[in-house]
Amino acid sequence: MLPTADVRPATARFDRFEVDLRRGELRRDGVAVGLQDKPLQLLLALLESPNTVVSREELYKHLWQTDTFVGFDEGLNTAIRKLRQTLNDSAEMPRIIETVPKKGYRFIAKVEFVVPPKPPASESQNSARHKSLRNLAIAAGVTLALVAARLVTLQLSRKTSTEFSSVVVLPLEQLSGDASQEYFTDGMTDALITDLAKISSLRVISRTSAMHFKGTHLTARQIADQLGAEAVVEGSVTRAGNRVRITAQLIDARRDRHLWAESYDGEMNDILTLQNTVAESIAQHVQANLSHGVGRKFKTSRTVNAAAYEEFLRGRYYWDKFTPSGWQNALEHFEIAIARDPNYAPAYVGLADSYMSLGAWGYMPTRQALPPGIAALRKALELEPDLAEAHYSLGIAKTAFEYDWEGAEAEFQKGLALNPNYAIGRMWHSFLLSALSRHEEAIAEQIRARTLDPVSPIINANLCRAYVFARRPEDAIRACKHTLELDSHFAVAYIWLSAAYEEQHRTEEAFQAEQNQLEADNRLLLMQRRASRHRRGEDRVLMLEELKQTIEDYANNSLGARAGDIAAMYAALNKPDEAFEYLYKAYDDREAPLSTINVSSVWDPLRSDPRFHSMLLRMKLAK
Numbered sequence: 001m002l003p004t005a006d007v008r009p010a011t012a013r014f015d016r017f018e019v020d021l022r023r024g025e026l027r028r029d030g031v032a033v034g035l036q037d038k039p040l041q042l043l044l045a046l047l048e049s050p051n052t053v054v055s056r057e058e059l060y061k062h063l064w065q066t067d068t069f070v071g072f073d074e075g076l077n078t079a080i081r082k083l084r085q086t087l088n089d090s091a092e093m094p095r096i097i098e099t100v101p102k103k104g105y106r107f108i109a110k111v112e113f114v115v116p117p118k119p120p121a122s123e124s125q126n127s128a129r130h131k132s133l134r135n136l137a138i139a140a141g142v143t144l145a146l147v148a149a150r151l152v153t154l155q156l157s158r159k160t161s162t163e164f165s166s167v168v169v170l171p172l173e174q175l176s177g178d179a180s181q182e183y184f185t186d187g188m189t190d191a192l193i194t195d196l197a198k199i200s201s202l203r204v205i206s207r208t209s210a211m212h213f214k215g216t217h218l219t220a221r222q223i224a225d226q227l228g229a230e231a232v233v234e235g236s237v238t239r240a241g242n243r244v245r246i247t248a249q250l251i252d253a254r255r256d257r258h259l260w261a262e263s264y265d266g267e268m269n270d271i272l273t274l275q276n277t278v279a280e281s282i283a284q285h286v287q288a289n290l291s292h293g294v295g296r297k298f299k300t301s302r303t304v305n306a307a308a309y310e311e312f313l314r315g316r317y318y319w320d321k322f323t324p325s326g327w328q329n330a331l332e333h334f335e336i337a338i339a340r341d342p343n344y345a346p347a348y349v350g351l352a353d354s355y356m357s358l359g360a361w362g363y364m365p366t367r368q369a370l371p372p373g374i375a376a377l378r379k380a381l382e383l384e385p386d387l388a389e390a391h392y393s394l395g396i397a398k399t400a401f402e403y404d405w406e407g408a409e410a411e412f413q414k415g416l417a418l419n420p421n422y423a424i425g426r427m428w429h430s431f432l433l434s435a436l437s438r439h440e441e442a443i444a445e446q447i448r449a450r451t452l453d454p455v456s457p458i459i460n461a462n463l464c465r466a467y468v469f470a471r472r473p474e475d476a477i478r479a480c481k482h483t484l485e486l487d488s489h490f491a492v493a494y495i496w497l498s499a500a501y502e503e504q505h506r507t508e509e510a511f512q513a514e515q516n517q518l519e520a521d522n523r524l525l526l527m528q529r530r531a532s533r534h535r536r537g538e539d540r541v542l543m544l545e546e547l548k549q550t551i552e553d554y555a556n557n558s559l560g561a562r563a564g565d566i567a568a569m570y571a572a573l574n575k576p577d578e579a580f581e582y583l584y585k586a587y588d589d590r591e592a593p594l595s596t597i598n599v600s601s602v603w604d605p606l607r608s609d610p611r612f613h614s615m616l617l618r619m620k621l622a623k
Contacts, residue, residue, distance in 0.1 A: 171185075208423070271304065
């Protein structure tokens with residue numbers, strides 16, 4: 001037990017750690033360690049009775065005296081896990097905190113309590129007059145010290161502002177005890193990121209990079225360092241029936257200190273207001289320079305049917321997988337969300353993104369995918385004209401399918417003004433700039449997207465794309481290899497790596513990259529038709545066999561067989577008449593890959609033909 005109150009210790013020392021019991025601060029090897037409030041309170045409670053079992057019920061009462069909503073087991077388990085992570089302790093082989101099954105926890109490390117020294121005995125024998133004078137002097141000194149401290153604090157507050165230029169929202173923890181609710185918690189994380197991203201003066205790390213650290217044992221500061229963020233938001237979501245609680249706290253990663261924490265309760269039917277309240281509170285504590293316009297974006301009168309919102313979250317969960325099956329599943333969930341709440345604009349954007357992803361990658365004919373996709377975006381903007389994601393999506397639709405370059409740029413500019421932190425939107429904007437041969441701008445925009453989402457494979461792979469179209473193969477190869485360090489099975493990176501090698505006439509390496517792409521994801525049907533194209537160009541028999549099969553598949557409307565692929569193979573075989581026949585079909589079919597006709601090396605064999613210039617004129621890519 002701790003010493004009695006009259007000799008209360010000031011410090012507890014154990015292992016490499018030291019706890020200031022009066023200030024509630026933890027230090028390791030003399031350096032302050034950031035620790036959330038609940039884990040810190042748990043540590044202090046265990047230190048009250050070292051080598052003694054402290055029951056879970058006692059700890060719960062100590063940590064959540066007035067909180068009856070947080071799940072008992074989940075909240076305590078989370079606190080003990082975070083405490084162990086900070087102390088570098090293990091539940092299986094504990095050196096500091098031992099789990100006593102079905103009972104509680106015991107602090108087992110050797111601990112030394114340091115008690116402040118008593119005043120020397122001689123002083124207590126001094127005369128009352130000397131005591132009085134000494135006390136007056138001490139009182140005066142304390143007063144002066146407090147005044148000085150206040151002045152220092154005011155000075156420091158001016159020099160150590162808690163304004164931040166960048167923030168990352170770490171994946172919220174799911175405390176409902178139901179693994180099937182994971183999509184809901186991830187959706188809450190995404191919603192907070194989306195709301196904060198509306199602040200133009202704040203760089204908000206995108207969802208993909210934040211989710212990369214889900215379940216990690218890294219500290220908030222380590223994660224912030226990797227992502228280049230100055231502040232970190234972390235928290236949890238607890239759901240019980242129709243009730244939801246979101247807890248959030250803000251950490252200054254630069255100084256490893258906690259600045260603010262709060263909990264918010266609400267009903268599922270009012271979940272949007274709850275999210276906006278949390279986002280606004282975070283923004284205020286980040287002290288971003290909110291304009292009146294930005295501030296109003298947090299205040300929403302929009303409501304959403306609870307069941308529809310859940311379907312929307314499920315849709316986004318599947319879409320973010322960036323796989324054909326994921327897009328198809330997402331499509332179904334967005335359709336259900338709209339059926340349950342026809343006035344929820346983001347669900348229409350999700351529906352459009354699903355249609356256009358399937359169309360762009362060859363899993364749905366463009367004529368089948370584009371009309372409902374465009375209609376969904378129009379409906380979203382009718383319901384919510386300032387929905388940034390809708391403008392970005394309309395921008396990429398106009399780029400990839402409609403070849404409406406001016407209209408696309410206008411939509412991207414609207415999206416950028418409304419939400420400059422949407423990494424996927426900036427990636428799409430970079431694609432437009434590449435298609436227009438504005439390569440330096442395209443690369444710069446893609447780098448900005450990567451700054452917002454530094455560990456996203458698709459964002460990094462599209463930097464490879466920007467370099468490939470700029471005919472900078474060395475830079476492309478470096479960017480592709482960096483992407484593959486993030487995800488060695490990311491097929492899109494192999495696609496662009498192969499193109500970069502081909503640009504340098506490194507045929508063997510290009511061929512190997514194509515094979516790696518097929519092994520990584522053979523579901524990218526469109527790219528299968530292009531695989532080994534250049535390699536097989538050396539063997540006309542194999543090339544003609546591939547061509548014959550592709551033509552047959554295209555005639556039968558088979559998925560993944562496109563007129564543009566046939567045109568590219570005819571071009572590689574030096575058959576321009578046949579190539580242009582299918583190039584015109586690709587234009588009529590509004591195939592997405594044709595949008596890069598002016599910059600892709602695939603079409604180099606046809607560039608000297610007058611018909612190619614005519615095609616560029618038709619697509620408004622030449623004058």
